[in-house]
Amino acid sequence: MIKGLHRLSTLKSTWVNRDNTKGLCVGCLSANAGNGLCHLCKADLPVNQWHCYCCALPLAFPGAGTLCGDCLQSPPPFDRSLIPWRYQYPVDSMISRYKYNGQRKFARPLIAGLSEHLHTAILESGEAKPDILIPSPMFPARRRKRGFNQARDIAESLGKALSIPVDTGVVRRVHKVQAQRGLSREARLANLRGVFKVCAAVPERVAIVDDVVTTGATVRVLASALREAGAKEIQIWALARTPG
Numbered sequence: 001m002i003k004g005l006h007r008l009s010t011l012k013s014t015w016v017n018r019d020n021t022k023g024l025c026v027g028c029l030s031a032n033a034g035n036g037l038c039h040l041c042k043a044d045l046p047v048n049q050w051h052c053y054c055c056a057l058p059l060a061f062p063g064a065g066t067l068c069g070d071c072l073q074s075p076p077p078f079d080r081s082l083i084p085w086r087y088q089y090p091v092d093s094m095i096s097r098y099k100y101n102g103q104r105k106f107a108r109p110l111i112a113g114l115s116e117h118l119h120t121a122i123l124e125s126g127e128a129k130p131d132i133l134i135p136s137p138m139f140p141a142r143r144r145k146r147g148f149n150q151a152r153d154i155a156e157s158l159g160k161a162l163s164i165p166v167d168t169g170v171v172r173r174v175h176k177v178q179a180q181r182g183l184s185r186e187a188r189l190a191n192l193r194g195v196f197k198v199c200a201a202v203p204e205r206v207a208i209v210d211d212v213v214t215t216g217a218t219v220r221v222l223a224s225a226l227r228e229a230g231a232k233e234i235q236i237w238a239l240a241r242t243p244g
């Protein structure tokens with residue numbers, strides 16, 4: 001079904017990315033797509049069904065409120081992660097096209113799906129909403145190069161759908177970090193020390209918004225800074241989580 005996504009890489013500047021193609025599925029180009037993905041391609045997305053309650057790490061077994069070994073051993077400075085998909089094909093390709101090629105059409109179905117997921121998990125269950133959404137900040141030079149911060153774009157869509165204000169001024173990324181790949185968890189955390197600066201008052205309940213959570217090192221450091229500045233309940237909202 002969604003194998004057609006490969007084909008779309010060659011069509012990136014053509015009709016699939018134009019506004020007048022509303023209704024076409026980005027996975028297979030069939031018509032009648034809601035939010036850019038037909039129901040068959042939507043059913044093919046890798047759902048993060050069994051996962052750690054706290055960091056959303058995909059797990060091989062079910063269990064409500066289960067924690068992964070990492071969260072048991074070293075509890076993160078946040079309370080819960082709501083991340084509906086696993087970072088696997090085709091979600092990884094869709095996010096790459098959005099992030100690196102600026103093709104928002106590929107993110108639209110994922111953002112809409114995340115919004116539905118949050119609606120069920122928070123609003124329909126009667127939980128209190130976060131006071132603000134905080135997009136994971138990007139280093140300014142990097143944002144200029146990319147042209148946009150995908151975390152901010154996602155947060156703005158969620159904020160509109162769930163009626164929660166987005167605050168982009170609360171925290172800033174003040175240092176560039178070295179590549180994290182290949183570093184141990186301790187080294188990653190040390191690498192990120194002092195990277196975020198909280199610049200304004202932080203309300204009690206916040207949700208950090210990002211596109212993908214990989215090792216979780218960045219959200220740990222960001223959540224620590226927000227907790228030190230007064231946040232009491234911190235959630236992580238993202239599109240996808242890497243399997244480990």
Ligand SMILES: [Zn+2]
Pocket residue numbers: 001025026027028029030037038039040041042
């Ligand atoms: Zn389709």
Ligand SMILES: [Zn+2]
Pocket residue numbers: 052053054055056057067068069070071072
């Ligand atoms: Zn965990």
